[in-house]
Amino acid sequence: MNALEIADVWKYYGDFPALREVGLNIAPGSTMALLGRNGAGKTTLLRIIAGLSRPSRGSIKIQGLDAREEATRGRIGILGHGIALYDELSAVENLRLFGRLYGLPDARKRADEMLERVGLARVRDGLAREFSRGMRQRLAVGRAFLHDPEVLLLDEPFTALDDRAIAVLQSMIKEMRDRGRTIIMSTHQLREALELASHVALLQRGQIVHTGERTQQMLDDTGWLYRTYGEN
Amino acid sequence: MFLRQVWTIMAKDLHSELRTKEAWNASIAFSVVILLLFSWAFDPSSDQVREFSGGLLWMTYTFAAALVLNRSFAREVQNDCLDALIASPVSSSALFVGKALANFALLLAVEIFSLPFFVLFYNVPWTADRCLPMLLVMALGTWALTVIGTLFSALTVNLKLRELMVPMLVYPMMIPALIAAITVTTNLLAGNPLGLGVRLLVAFDIIFTSLAVVFVDTVLVG
Numbered sequence: 001m002n003a004l005e006i007a008d009v010w011k012y013y014g015d016f017p018a019l020r021e022v023g024l025n026i027a028p029g030s031t032m033a034l035l036g037r038n039g040a041g042k043t044t045l046l047r048i049i050a051g052l053s054r055p056s057r058g059s060i061k062i063q064g065l066d067a068r069e070e071a072t073r074g075r076i077g078i079l080g081h082g083i084a085l086y087d088e089l090s091a092v093e094n095l096r097l098f099g100r101l102y103g104l105p106d107a108r109k110r111a112d113e114m115l116e117r118v119g120l121a122r123v124r125d126g127l128a129r130e131f132s133r134g135m136r137q138r139l140a141v142g143r144a145f146l147h148d149p150e151v152l153l154l155d156e157p158f159t160a161l162d163d164r165a166i167a168v169l170q171s172m173i174k175e176m177r178d179r180g181r182t183i184i185m186s187t188h189q190l191r192e193a194l195e196l197a198s199h200v201a202l203l204q205r206g207q208i209v210h211t212g213e214r215t216q217q218m219l220d221d222t223g224w225l226y227r228t229y230g231e232n
Numbered sequence: 233m234f235l236r237q238v239w240t241i242m243a244k245d246l247h248s249e250l251r252t253k254e255a256w257n258a259s260i261a262f263s264v265v266i267l268l269l270f271s272w273a274f275d276p277s278s279d280q281v282r283e284f285s286g287g288l289l290w291m292t293y294t295f296a297a298a299l300v301l302n303r304s305f306a307r308e309v310q311n312d313c314l315d316a317l318i319a320s321p322v323s324s325s326a327l328f329v330g331k332a333l334a335n336f337a338l339l340l341a342v343e344i345f346s347l348p349f350f351v352l353f354y355n356v357p358w359t360a361d362r363c364l365p366m367l368l369v370m371a372l373g374t375w376a377l378t379v380i381g382t383l384f385s386a387l388t389v390n391l392k393l394r395e396l397m398v399p400m401l402v403y404p405m406m407i408p409a410l411i412a413a414i415t416v417t418t419n420l421l422a423g424n425p426l427g428l429g430v431r432l433l434v435a436f437d438i439i440f441t442s443l444a445v446v447f448v449d450t451v452l453v454g
Contacts, residue, residue: 050315050319051318051319051453052319052453054453068453070321070322070323071321073319073320073321074320074321078315078316080312080315081312082311082312082313082315083311083312084311084312084313084315084316085311086311086313087310087311088248088251088252089244089247089251093247097244098316098320100236100240101237101240101320101321101322102320103233103321143316
């Protein structure tokens with residue numbers, strides 16, 4: 001069974017087709033780099049996979065289940081553009097909250113472990129709004145990985161991160177990859193993405209124009225994929 | 233599972249509000265000031281108070297409620313928290329019910345706090361045997377307000393003019409429940425039987441709570 005099956009997905013905003021006939025099968029344990037220019041439809045596709053939006057046509061199955069089913073959503077971790085943290089709650093309160101929302105048997109213990117993992121244990125009782133940008137980003141990474149998701153959706157995860165947050169995120173992604181989790185990552189930062197990815201998919205004007213394994217050529221010449229399959 | 237999710241959402245909202253007190257301070261201040269201003273504007277005799285007491289009280293509560301209900305889903309937009317909630321295993325109905333219960337608790341607290349000011353400013357004759365019936369009317373009317381307001385707060389969460397849209401959508405929908413609440417309250421304060429308004433409020437609450445729970449997933453997931 002594929003970790004993710006996207007079949008003939010279309011998404012319209014009014015008359016505008018943001019996604020057109022998108023089909024993709026992602027095997028368990030793959031790390032897929034979802035590439036494309038601004039406005040190609042990467043975020044739209046990730047939002048549909050995450051169950052935040054419904055496709056106008058087509059279907060998405062995650063481990064054989066519909067994306068909107070509660071059992072499915074418990075297996076997905078998301079790191080999007082926003083940090084998805086409550087400014088008026090402390091770091092530990094934020095993580096405990098999401099631990100309870102994801103039904104973790106011991107949300108308190110898990111929150112403490114994650115704070116240690118992302119280097120925020122010493123400021124556990126500080127309010128999220130008082131944190132520096134880098135600290136908020138690390139806390140957001142902790143929230144996304146808190147429930148040990150089987151499928152990770154990362155939308156521009158490295159954008160505007162400081163060095164420490166990038167290091168934490170890269171280490172956690174590698175750990176998830178080594179444990180056989182499925183990762184889908186949209187990014188403009190080709191070097192970071194291609195180093196981590198096992199597969200790539202290129203989205204152009206809402207359509208998948210290339211999908212396949214990541215090759216050494218892609219790593220050696222990060223612009224090759226866009227020149228070969230992208231817009232002229 | 234559903235109840236646990238509801239409790240988690242409700243506790244989170246109340247905890248956040250206790251920490252910031254943004255909606256509480258605004259709605260309390262608004263209620264007391266409006267009641268005070270109207271008491272200066274009208275200088276009512278005891279007969280006049282009996283005639284419009286219910287209307288005055290519920291107009292005050294309804295406008296104060298907008299300050300609470302506007303923020304209900306709007307507070308989730310900051311930092312994209314709403315996306316994180318929708319993407320989590322929490323069902324949309326549990327999310328809605330949790331938020332509605334938090335709003336209900338907050339609104340009821342505002343109303344109970346404001347009620348003595350109303351009694352004082354308008355020389356309303358008050359006896360202890362009115363407390364429980366008044367609490368019942370307040371609970372039924374406030375739940376009607378909460379359900380409609382919370383649903384429309386979700387509907388308008390991504391609109392730029394949501395602070396204008398929520399009252400514009402909520403108040404027309406609330407007319408049947410408001411008329412019932414006003415009539416029952418006026419009867420209660422005049423020492424008359426409560427009338428059929430209580431049944432109307434119960435029916436309104438059941439119908440609109442059911443509709444909101446059924447349709448909230450469609451509202452939240454576009």
